[in-house]
Amino acid sequence: MISPTERMIAETDGAIGWMMFNNPARRNALSLDMWQAMPVILDHFERDPDVRVIVLRGAGDKAFISGADISQFEKQRSSADSIAQYDKIAEGALAALQEVSKPTIAMIHGFCIGGGLGIALGCDLRIAADNARFGIPAARLGLGYRWGGVKKLVDLVGPAYAKEIFFTARHFTAPEAQGMRLINRAVPEAELDGYVRNYCALMAENAPLTMGAVKGVVAEIGKPGAQIDRGRCEALVARCFDSKDYVEGRRAFMEKRKPVFVGK
DSSP states (O other), X not given: OOOSSTTXXXXXXXXXXXXXXXXXXXXXXXXXXXXXXXXXXXXXXXXOTTOOEEEEEESSSSEEEOSBOGGGHHHHSSSHHHHHHHHHHHHHHHHHHHHOSSOEEEEEOSEEETHHHXXXXXXXXXXXXXXXXXXXXXXHHTOOOOHHHHXXXXXXXXXXXXHHHHHHOOOEEHHHHHHTTSSSEEEOGGGHHHHHHHHHHHHHTSOHHHHHHHHHHHHHHTSOGGGOOHHHHHHHHHHHHTSHHHHHHHHHHHTTSOOOOOOO
């Protein structure tokens, strides 16, 4: 697959779709073209039936994503109009990440800061090296965080930890991040790649429609009560029961063998 920009690398390896943030000279800081490439890559993986899990990672060994590329702010975020346009593109990328039906994993090493942490929070799972560092330095830059980004953090770690992260603007260690439920797992740095690949293999054996249905229902649960689309939830569940994979799952259980799911 060809990425829209050289700062993003998209590769498929078996059941894994890899999306790599490729700006190592700036610790993978997010430039505008990287935000713009994300929906294109995610749509490609969404349409590829062989891809069962999507993994996001940073290039090099210094960072997952160290935040937004502040060197671009003077040109791209210096007026009300340019800020609104930049935010629209970034919010569209984060929406695409949340809306993809396949499981997503942020594989985090090194720095995961600011907008990088926002992208990690948009993934379903976050698996980090034990030397990773997390933080949101907004209070040191004088910029504001919009409602959606703050809510996502509060929903995950609770209001007290969210305030601590914003108020201190400091870096948190991987054990601290796991303690506040910011990440799912912290593993030794040397084991991170293998651990994530094993997790992907485990998920790839499971029924895609079931995982997609759970992801969709969880998304609805996170909405305010009046906005929850229960009809969508019921449709996602019904699709599972109407699928060939449900037949395969039952037969495999009775025949005491491993099921082979195809996502239909």
